[in-house]
Amino acid sequence: MxxxxxxxxxxxxxxxxxxxxxxxxxxxxxxxxxxxxxxxxxxxxxxxxxxxxxxxxxxxxxxxxxxxxxxxxxxxxxxxxxxxxxxxxxxxxxxxxxxxxxxxxxxxxxxxxxxxxxxxxxxxxxxxxxxxxxxxxxxxxxxxxxxxxxxxxxxxxxxxxxxxxxxxxxxxxxxxxxxxxxxxxEGNRLYLIEAAEKGIAWMKLTATGRAGHGSMLSSENAVTELAEAVGRIGRYEWPIRLTPTVRDFFKEAFDIELEADDAEAAVAKLGPLARMIGATLRNTANPTMLDAGYKANVIPQTATAHVDGRFLPGYEDEFFATIDELMGPNVRREFVYHDIAxxxxxxxxxxxxxxxxxxxxxxxxxxxxxxxxxxxxxxxxxxxxxxxxxxxxxxxxxxxxxxxxxxxxxxxxxxxxxxxxxxxxxxxxxxx
Known part of the structure; x- marks a missing residue:
């Protein structure tokens, strides 16, 4: 050989x-x-x-x-x-x-x-x-x-x-x-070893209303209902949740005992790394796709959106409770893909x-x-x-x-x- x-x-x-x-x-x-x-x-x-x-x-x-x-x-x-x-x-x-x-x-x-x-x-x-x-x-x-x-x-x-x-x-x-x-x-070279990963919730949101002519009054417009739900989810500021691994990162890398009030300021000092570490301070939910209607003068019966949700270890229940509240009663969700943290x-x-x-x-x-x-x-x-x-x-x-x-x-x-x-x-x- x-x-x-x-x-x-x-x-x-x-x-x-x-x-x-x-x-x-x-x-x-x-x-x-x-x-x-x-x-x-x-x-x-x-x-x-x-x-x-x-x-x-x-x-x-x-x-x-x-x-x-x-x-x-x-x-x-x-x-x-x-x-x-x-x-x-x-x-x-x-x-x-x-x-x-x-x-x-x-x-x-x-x-x-x-x-x-x-x-x-x-x-x-x-x-x-x-x-x-x-x-x-x-x-x-x-x-x-x-x-x-x-x-x-x-x-x-x-x-x-x-x-x-x-x-x-x-x-x-x-x-x-x-x-x-x-x-x-200067001289601080860190090797990041993944010890935790967020859970995944790719969701399809659907609103159902009453189909009709675009020139008429409509109090059951699926597009409006969905757009408002998507807006609430996309603008929601998720609270900081410091998991053990996030705390350990700052302790091992910078000898900082991180507290929630100081977390965002600490992340802001990380340069390009801030984008990666910043996403691990909280749950996230980003609207990524929208689909509704088929003609400008037709109110569609349904409207759909996709949301990429990521939840921290230990915070899955809180994540879905918040999503359901933000969606409101007239929008339902289903999983495109769901996996654990x-x-x-x-x-x-x-x-x-x-x-x-x-x-x-x-x-x-x-x-x-x-x-x-x-x-x-x-x-x-x-x-x-x-x-x-x-x-x-x-x-x-x-x-x-x-x-x-x-x-x-x-x-x-x-x-x-x-x-x-x-x-x-x-x-x-x-x-x-």
Missing amino acids: SVFKGEDEVAELCRDLIRIDTTNPGDNTGPGERVAAEYVAGKLAEVGLEPRILESDSKRASVIARIEGEDSGRGGLVLHGHLDVVPFNASDWTHHPLSGEVADGCVWGRGAVDMKNMDAMILAVVRQRLSEGRRPPRDVVLAFTADEEAGGEYGAQWLTTEHPELFEGCTQAIGEVGGFSVSVG LETAFEGPLVKAMADSLLAEDPGARAVPYTLSGGTDLKALSGLGIRGFGFAPLRLPADLDFSGMFHGIDERVPIDSLKFGVRVLDRFLDAC
Whole structure:
């Protein structure tokens, strides 16, 4: 067997994955993940693994492989990454989002940030370790999933429901949206590790009135009723709710015992990070779509809107009680997608392994917990009792707005950051 050097091939692995179109429009259309799954399975098979490709639907493919550890009696670890990406408008980009272009020391393309970078790092470190004959201390399950960008119905949700045996014995996991560096102030380089994530409530609101001629009086106008409800929801100022992870972030990063009255002022000092951390101070509900009517002089019987709701761990009941009050009695809601919030304590051997691995490669590193305003496949894994964190380690240039590129334009990841991630993950696997 050839020996593969993870740092040497990680950029090319990332480029290859980006060039495979796995755009997920969210309605079970698009190219699917099958081609990418076959690519990943081939790379794993080259180093002696027996990966399984599982399809939940035509072309909706995930890859699972298990590496036997030195002590299979210990709880196993899941390394997970999703293969799908969100859509794009290529004309907005400097380099075509499916090109995998290398420019300015970076790999560019859709998925370079979310999350084919981590997929490539997992492949690179696993290929190096196995080609060198190095087994991890415990069993490791590799999961490259479909459909994360639409909630995982055809990916992680399906896998954990239909094939829970694939994760037998696993107790912990690491995945996306954590472990990347953020520079705050002079010499203060933080590595944000996701220890919590908000719950998701994508809702469709419907108002029903009386259809009629647009020239006549109408006291039961569905458009008016819906517009007023949407306005109340969109303008509502949700109260600050400081969860344990948010408090821990400020304590670990800045030695601040945060209080609600000071929270917004503290966040305002975080620079580009304020957008990410600010969304974790409170529940949010943003109207995103409106639909009503079919002719200017016809009052429609129904009007609908969509709202993207996100609730903090521990505040789901408060969120829905508030939404129902804001909607009013003449608007009903239904779920487009609904999933739980998560939170775990930032402590224990796995946390120490992450922090120590970062520190070994970057003496200026400070690992701190944070709450993700979105969601990941960890929600599905948690249903099997698996405790997880977001840990896709990258040391980034101080002036790179990494978090701003999630689902944005000109996604790119520095090649040096990918190599750093391979080294950190290799140390982490030895330590965990």
